[in-house]
Amino acid sequence: MQKKEEVPIIPSKDMIVGSKDATVQLVMFGDYESLETREANEVMKKLLENYKGQVNFTFRHFPLTQIHQKAHKAAEAAIAAGQEGKFWEMHQRLMEHPMQLGVISLKGHAREVGVKDKRLLEKLMNSDYGWFVQDDLQEGLKRGVRDIPVLFVNGKEVEKPMTINRVGKAIREALATGKISRRAA
Numbered sequence: 001m002q003k004k005e006e007v008p009i010i011p012s013k014d015m016i017v018g019s020k021d022a023t024v025q026l027v028m029f030g031d032y033e034s035l036e037t038r039e040a041n042e043v044m045k046k047l048l049e050n051y052k053g054q055v056n057f058t059f060r061h062f063p064l065t066q067i068h069q070k071a072h073k074a075a076e077a078a079i080a081a082g083q084e085g086k087f088w089e090m091h092q093r094l095m096e097h098p099m100q101l102g103v104i105s106l107k108g109h110a111r112e113v114g115v116k117d118k119r120l121l122e123k124l125m126n127s128d129y130g131w132f133v134q135d136d137l138q139e140g141l142k143r144g145v146r147d148i149p150v151l152f153v154n155g156k157e158v159e160k161p162m163t164i165n166r167v168g169k170a171i172r173e174a175l176a177t178g179k180i181s182r183r184a185a
Contacts, residue, residue, distance in 0.1 A: 011132050012079055013139070015087040018048055018056030024174045026057045026167075029140040030149035032075065032094040032101060033068035040149040040162045041095050047164065051171055059091055061136040062148050070101035075136070076129040077106040081115045089113035 018026075028044060030037030044057055061078070063071035074094050081090035093109045094101065100109070107121045123129065143152070151158045153170040 007083075009079070009129065009132060010082055012060055012075075012082065012087070012136055013058060015082045016056045016058050017088050019053045020056060022054055022056040023178065024051070024055040024171050025152075025154055026055055026171075027060060027152045027155075028057070028149055029060045029062040029136070029143075029145045029151075031061065031063040031068050031071035032078075033071045033098055034064065034148055035098075037149040038095050038098060040151065043162050043164055043167060044151075047167055047171065050164075050168070051175075054175060055171060060140060061133045062140045062145055062150075063133065063137065064148060072130070072133055073103060073124060074101045074106060075133040076124055076127065077110060077120075079129040079132050080117065080120055080123060081110055081113060084115050084117065086110075086113050086115050090115070 026044065026047070028037075028040060030040065041059075048055065048057055059078075061072075061075035063075055065072050078087055078090045078094060081087055090110060090113050093113055097105070097109065103121065103124050106124060110117070110120055117123070140150070143150075144157070149162065151162055151167065153167070154174045156170070156174075158167055158170045
């Protein structure tokens with residue numbers, strides 16, 4: 001009997017949007033049920049456009065499961081979509097539909113963004129990607145994240161609230177130093 005080849009799972013820390021070799025790395029910890037995370041996501045979208053080619057962005061999952069019961073499973077679905085190169089499409093879809101994060105809805109969202117995995121529902125039910133969400137959560141805790149969203153610009157936490165002006169200023173300061181921070185994702 002031939003053993004099925006194990007394909008390594010791509011973690012969310014490796015799902016980067018923007019210029020891969022940008023001087024400035026933005027890393028945000030949040031969850032899909034958080035209104036504040038959704039608002040910060042809109043800020044990130046504008047800043048990625050404003051600083052095109054100069055920044056990149058990574059979203060790390062930090063589900064507050066005590067108050068957001070569906071956030072963990074939604075994070076798993078985003079990572080699942082990322083296995084087919086659809087992380088950012090799924091990420092946006094989940095941000096836009098925070099009230100539709102049940103497992104069946106997640107399968108529908110995945111189909112909408114072009115995920116082809118016929119076993120997706122089974123993988124979500126079995127929490128196949130759960131450990132990867134936990135890895136993000138543990139990384140956040142190590143960095144001192146307690147409440148979300150939290151944004152780091154080249155490893156330095158940006159004070160809340162995350163406005164375009166405040167984050168833009170942090171980006172400009174990081175660009176002025178001109179050195180790439182070690183990948184702080």
